[in-house]
Amino acid sequence: KIPSIEPAPNDNIPSGANSPGNAFDASPESQPAAESQPKSESESQPNLPSPTPAQTFLSTLWNGGIKNYGSMFGVVAKEDIQIDAIQINTPYTGLLHFEVYIVEGSFEGNEQNPDVWSLIARAQVQGGGESRPTIIPPEAFLRDFIVTRKSTAGVYVTMKYQKELRYSPVQGKVGDKYVENSDIAILVGTGNDADFGNFYPQRMTNVGIGYKKVDLALIATSRPTTSEPSSSPMAPSTSPFTPPPTGTPSVYTLSPTQMMTSVNPERQVLSLETTWDGGVKNSGAMFDVVTKTDIKVNAFLINTPSADLIDFE
Secondary structure, three states: OOOOOOOOOOOOOEEEEOOOOOOOOOOOEOOHHHOOOOOOOOHHOOOOOOOOOEEEEEEEOOOOOOEOOOOEEEEEEEOOEEEEEEEEOOOOOEEEEEEEEEEOOOOOOOOOHHOOOOOOOOOEEEEEOOOEEEEEEEEEEEOOOOEEOOOOEEEEEEEEOOOEEEEEOOOOOOOOEEEEEOEEEEEEEEOOOOOOOOOEEEEOEEEOOOOEEEOOHHHHHHHHOOOOOOOOOOOOOOOOOOOOOOOEEEEEOOOOOHOOOOOOOEEEEEEOOOOOOOOOOOOOOOOOOOOOOOOOOOEEEEEEOOOOOOOOO
C-alpha cells in the first residue's frame, strides 16, 4: 500500500526544505496505513530480549506512527558508559542496511551537515517485524562508542535503502529529556529523510540503547600508545601493509585503523592472498571462497592506489 502523507502540523514544510533530500523517496515522512489507529498503552513497549551480562537497556516509546529512513536523538551520560547495541522499531522483516553516525555534543544545527558526523556502526540485519525490536548488535560497531560522564552525544540512525524506521511525534522540544535512569538520558530529537536530508522536529525515535558502565582508565591502558586510530573509523591506515608472497598463508598484525576498532588492536589474523599485481580497475569484483575447515572470515585486504576515504560494501 502507498502510505498517505502525514497530516501532522508544522510538517507541511519540513525543516531544511531547500536541501536536495534523497534519491530514493523524496516524499516527506509518512504515516503507515497499518498504524493509522493509535495503539493502546499495553502495546507501547516491545518484547525486548534479555540484555547480555553487564549490559543495560533504556528504551523510549514503541508506538510508531510515522515512518522514514532515519531519526536523530541525543544521549546524555551521567556515568562513563559504552553504547554497544541499538534496538529500533520496524515492521519490516527483510534484510535491512543500517548506518549509525555520532557527533560530539548536541546535534542541533548539524542535521544537514554530514561533515561533522562520524560513522560508528554499519550493519545488515534481518528486520524483527511488528512489535519486536530489530537489533544493531555489538559486532556492527566499528570502534568503541564511549560517552563520558556529564557529556552529550548526538546519534543518527538511518536505513540506507528502506523507508521503514518508525518514530513518534512528541510534545517536548528537541533536546528535552524524554526518558532517563541513573546512568543515561535519551533526548527528544528529529525524524530525518535519507542522506542528511529534510528533518522534522519534536520526534522521538522508537529506540532501545544497550550500554554498560566502563572504567576509562582501563580502556586507556588497553589501547596502544602509538599509531592511534583516526577520529574517522574509515580513515586509511598510516602504516602501509606489505602483503606476503602470493598463495602462502601467513600471520600478521593489523594496525588499529586497519582493524577499524580500538578493541584488541593487536589481534592476530591468519591470511591467504591472491595476486597483488593489479592491471585492471573497476568498481568491484566477485570471487568464491571454499573452506576446508570451519573458519570465520573477519577481514579483507584489497588493492587500490587511492589514498582517499573509500566506502566499501
